Amino acid sequence: MELQKFQYDNKTVKMFAYATILWGLVGMLVGLIAAIQMYLPSVNLSLPYTTFGRIRPLHTNAVIFAFVGNGIFMGVYYSLQRLLKARMFSDLLSKIHFWGWQIIIVLAAVTLVLGKTTGKEYAELEWPIDILITLVWVVFGWNMFGTIIRRRERHLYVAIWFYIATFVTVAMLHIVNSIEIPVSFWKSYPVYAGVQDALVQWWYGHNAVAFFLTTPYLGMMYYFLPKIAQRPVYSYRLSIIHFWALIFLYIWAGPHHLLYTSVPDWAQSLGVVFSIMLIAPSWGGMINGLLTLRGAWDRVRDNVALKFLVVAVTAYGMATFEGPMLSLKSVSAIAHYTDWIVAHVHVGALGWNGFMTFGILYWLIPRLFQTKLYSERLANMHFWIGTLGIVIYAVPMYWAGFMQSSMWKDFTPEGQLKWQFLDTVTKMIPFYIARSIGGTLFLTGAIMMTYNLIKTIKIGTFLEIEEDEAPALTGEYQSHSKDHWHRWIERKPIQLMIISLVVVAIGGLVEFVPVFLVKSNIPTIASVKPYTPLELEGRDIYIREGCYTCHSQMIRPFRSETARYGEYSKAGEFVYDHPFQWGSKRTGPDLARIGGKYPDSWHYNHMLDPTSMAPGSIMPQYPWLLEDQLDGNSTMAKIKAMKRLGVPYPDGFEKIAMQEMEKQAKEITENLKKDGIETLADREIVALIAYLQRLGKDIKAEVLKAEK
Amino acid sequence: MKFINYLESISGIGIYPLISLIVFVGFFALVTLYIIKGNKNHFEKLRNLPLNEKN
Numbered sequence: 001m002e003l004q005k006f007q008y009d010n011k012t013v014k015m016f017a018y019a020t021i022l023w024g025l026v027g028m029l030v031g032l033i034a035a036i037q038m039y040l041p042s043v044n045l046s047l048p049y050t051t052f053g054r055i056r057p058l059h060t061n062a063v064i065f066a067f068v069g070n071g072i073f074m075g076v077y078y079s080l081q082r083l084l085k086a087r088m089f090s091d092l093l094s095k096i097h098f099w100g101w102q103i104i105i106v107l108a109a110v111t112l113v114l115g116k117t118t119g120k121e122y123a124e125l126e127w128p129i130d131i132l133i134t135l136v137w138v139v140f141g142w143n144m145f146g147t148i149i150r151r152r153e154r155h156l157y158v159a160i161w162f163y164i165a166t167f168v169t170v171a172m173l174h175i176v177n178s179i180e181i182p183v184s185f186w187k188s189y190p191v192y193a194g195v196q197d198a199l200v201q202w203w204y205g206h207n208a209v210a211f212f213l214t215t216p217y218l219g220m221m222y223y224f225l226p227k228i229a230q231r232p233v234y235s236y237r238l239s240i241i242h243f244w245a246l247i248f249l250y251i252w253a254g255p256h257h258l259l260y261t262s263v264p265d266w267a268q269s270l271g272v273v274f275s276i277m278l279i280a281p282s283w284g285g286m287i288n289g290l291l292t293l294r295g296a297w298d299r300v301r302d303n304v305a306l307k308f309l310v311v312a313v314t315a316y317g318m319a320t321f322e323g324p325m326l327s328l329k330s331v332s333a334i335a336h337y338t339d340w341i342v343a344h345v346h347v348g349a350l351g352w353n354g355f356m357t358f359g360i361l362y363w364l365i366p367r368l369f370q371t372k373l374y375s376e377r378l379a380n381m382h383f384w385i386g387t388l389g390i391v392i393y394a395v396p397m398y399w400a401g402f403m404q405s406s407m408w409k410d411f412t413p414e415g416q417l418k419w420q421f422l423d424t425v426t427k428m429i430p431f432y433i434a435r436s437i438g439g440t441l442f443l444t445g446a447i448m449m450t451y452n453l454i455k456t457i458k459i460g461t462f463l464e465i466e467e468d469e470a471p472a473l474t475g476e477y478q479s480h481s482k483d484h485w486h487r488w489i490e491r492k493p494i495q496l497m498i499i500s501l502v503v504v505a506i507g508g509l510v511e512f513v514p515v516f517l518v519k520s521n522i523p524t525i526a527s528v529k530p531y532t533p534l535e536l537e538g539r540d541i542y543i544r545e546g547c548y549t550c551h552s553q554m555i556r557p558f559r560s561e562t563a564r565y566g567e568y569s570k571a572g573e574f575v576y577d578h579p580f581q582w583g584s585k586r587t588g589p590d591l592a593r594i595g596g597k598y599p600d601s602w603h604y605n606h607m608l609d610p611t612s613m614a615p616g617s618i619m620p621q622y623p624w625l626l627e628d629q630l631d632g633n634s635t636m637a638k639i640k641a642m643k644r645l646g647v648p649y650p651d652g653f654e655k656i657a658m659q660e661m662e663k664q665a666k667e668i669t670e671n672l673k674k675d676g677i678e679t680l681a682d683r684e685i686v687a688l689i690a691y692l693q694r695l696g697k698d699i700k701a702e703v704l705k706a707e708k
Numbered sequence: 709m710k711f712i713n714y715l716e717s718i719s720g721i722g723i724y725p726l727i728s729l730i731v732f733v734g735f736f737a738l739v740t741l742y743i744i745k746g747n748k749n750h751f752e753k754l755r756n757l758p759l760n761e762k763n
């Protein structure tokens with residue numbers, strides 16, 4: 001057979017590697033700043049752009065989509081070419097993919113600090129960026145499939161299956177979760193509301209973990225671990241099971257983020273069952289990874305890249321054992337809303353994604369630059385300091401989580417709640433300090449790596465032209481006499497993609513169809529009314545400032561919660577919430593029924609300086625809300641958009657919206673005046689107060705009526 | 709407040725989990741069968757794909 005010569009594209013791999021390092025440092029630094037703000041809120045310098053509510057989404061987006069995202073592309077572009085014996089399909093597409101992704105990241109960073117956000121976790125970016133993401137993602141897929149079609153190796157190694165599943169599923173998730181109605185260039189409302197929005201969002205959110213942080217990295221594990229250890233994966237059969245079971249189960253698990261909320265019980269149960277089953281394939285994968293090294297552990301001792309990979313795979317095992325446990329309703333009752341979840345997240349994020357990325361970089365960069373790593377010793381130091389960083393991050397957070405939860409649930413013998421919420425906050429401070437030390441160590445390690453790799457790059461010469469050769473695939477495949485159906489899939493990328501899509505789409509559909517039907521079936525609570533224009537504007541300020549990153553609006557049906565916050569939350573209360581704002585972390589107290597609890601002046605003073613009303617509070621100050629004028633330019637458009645989404649405002653309401661708004665604002669300013677506070681009626685704070693005072697009011701009216 | 713389980717009103721809701729369970733189990737049975745009966749040499753070849761490079 002005639003051998004064809006071809007060259008690998010190393011340049012794109014190199015660029016993605018650089019981007020991974022750069023954004024990794026940025027994202028972790030922002031995480032560290034957020035961590036410090038949790039005990040020293042003044043670190044934000046009282047600027048709107050640097051408050052926790054804006055920095056936290058910046059952190060999550062930067063580490064997930066910029067650090068891990070570029071890491072994925074680096075791994076895919078390197079391994080795909082070699083596994084398929086072909087250069088990437090198109091240099092132009094590679095370029096568009098690379099720069100397109102970096103532009104998205106920059107736009108994301110700028111808009112997030114400016115407070116332009118949809119308020120949905122991990123999907124915060126506004127619609128123009130969403131469209132850009134879709135386009136660049138298509139370019140990535142096009143480039144990948146083009147390469148696959150031009151391949152010189154007939155069979156697709158399991159790593160590529162993971163890449164393909166990642167591609168289709170992320171595309172599906174992103175599109176379904178981002179269906180929104182634009183109000184202006186940087187503002188939109190999701191078409192879903194309340195319970196539906198929550199389900200779609202966590203179907204997306206969970207699978208962002210599954211198909212962004214997990215499947216592509218598993219593909220990379222299946223390629224780089226054997227490659228670096230120079231021995232084949234332990235069991236190929238296990239990897240096939242791992243693949244199908246994982247994508248099959250993962251897609252269903254989303255509702256485990258919503259246990260004990262107003263989401264229908266059957267959906268919760270579905271989430272629980274599939275999450276528990278997930279432990280099997282996840283551990284299958286971990287074992288497959290670790291056993292690949294059996295009999296070669298001596299290699300681990302003197303190969304720093306392998307060390308990182310071993311810890312990464314172990315951390316994957318830990319996170320995927322813990323995850324199913326957290327999906328048990330009884331465990332969720334304790335862990336949800338607490339720092340326990342944050343610990344779980346970072347075992348996965350720092351251990352699995354972080355260490356996997358570092359390990360691959362330590363192996364890849366010297367290879368691309370045809371030299372040895374500048375300093376093995378420094379890399380070993382990174383390994384230890386990083387591991388210590390993970391431990392010092394995670395242990396205090398677990399501890400804090402348990403403590404928070406038990407304090408929240410503590411009753412005195414007389415049956416009173418034992419702790420004020422604030423007590424449970426101030427008790428956390430030592431743990432938050434410890435966490436930031438862990439984060440500093442982890443970041444220091446990453447900086448050491450950057451130095452080490454820069455030095456390596458300086459001494460090496462970049463392997464721009466790497467040649468290889470392989471025979472072309474002949475047109476006709478000589479099928480074996482009794483060829484198996486699964487082999488047919490292994491040879492056919494498009495079929496593999498379609499089957500993967502069907503597999504993940506079934507899960508989505510079965511979950512959604514009933515919930516979408518619910519709209520017509522929810523017995524709307526009669527007293528639940530749409531927001532007034534001023535409240536709607538206030539709600540958008542709440543979203544802009546990222547209040548949901550610390551406050552939940554979802555009271556679970558436990559005595560400890562109803563005693564603290566009031567009547568538990570009902571699905572019918574959220575029918576006009578585009579987007580839902582249930583939150584996932586209770587750094588501050590739940591706000592679902594805050595309306596009417598305090599006078600307007602309390603909120604005014606509290607937003608100016610939280611410690612004036614709640615001594616010891618770690619909530620940041622929001623002085624600009626008192627000064628900035630409310631932008632009413634799009635109020636009319638907002639009401640119109642809401643009407644299109646089915647919110648029953650009366651006909652022509654948008655025309656009188658401004659009047660209504662001024663009227664309500666005046667009432668609030670008069671209220672404030674009585675308490676000695678002078679403010680103009682058109683300030684943002686007034687709208688925010690209107691919104692806060694509205695929260696939970698409707699149902700209180702209902703309860704009053706019932707009592708009468 | 710009357711808060712009935714509104715899902716009961718969706719006709720045939722019980723069939724969803726059932727269908728998916730059948731699809732799920734069926735598919736797995738097939739994959740498992742393949743894993744058990746599949747040709748050993750074939751797996752061996754696939755397994756070594758990442759190592760088939762000249763460098």
Ligand code: HEM
Nearest residue numbers: 028031032034035060063341342345349350353439442443
């Ligand atoms: C130096 C390292 C890091 C530090 C100091 C850090 C710190 C933080 C802090 C303070 C939060 C907010 C927690 C809260 O709201 O209570 C957070 C959230 C989060 N971080 Fe990090 N982080 C680091 C690295 C990473 C990395 C590498 C990833 C991902 C690959 C990551 C993913 C996340 C995610 C997904 C959340 C949201 C968690 C949730 O919603 O429960 N972090 N991080």
Ligand code: HEM
Nearest residue numbers: 213256257275278319320323324326327336345348349584
């Ligand atoms: C079998 C695997 C896993 C299961 C079943 C699982 C399950 C869970 C559960 C039940 C929660 C808690 C939600 C809550 O109460 O708020 C959660 C949160 C989370 N997990 Fe996992 N987990 C798994 C693996 C992983 C891995 C490997 C990672 C990271 C690479 C990860 C990242 C996260 C993140 C980022 C969140 C926070 C979401 C948020 O609230 O913002 N998980 N997971």
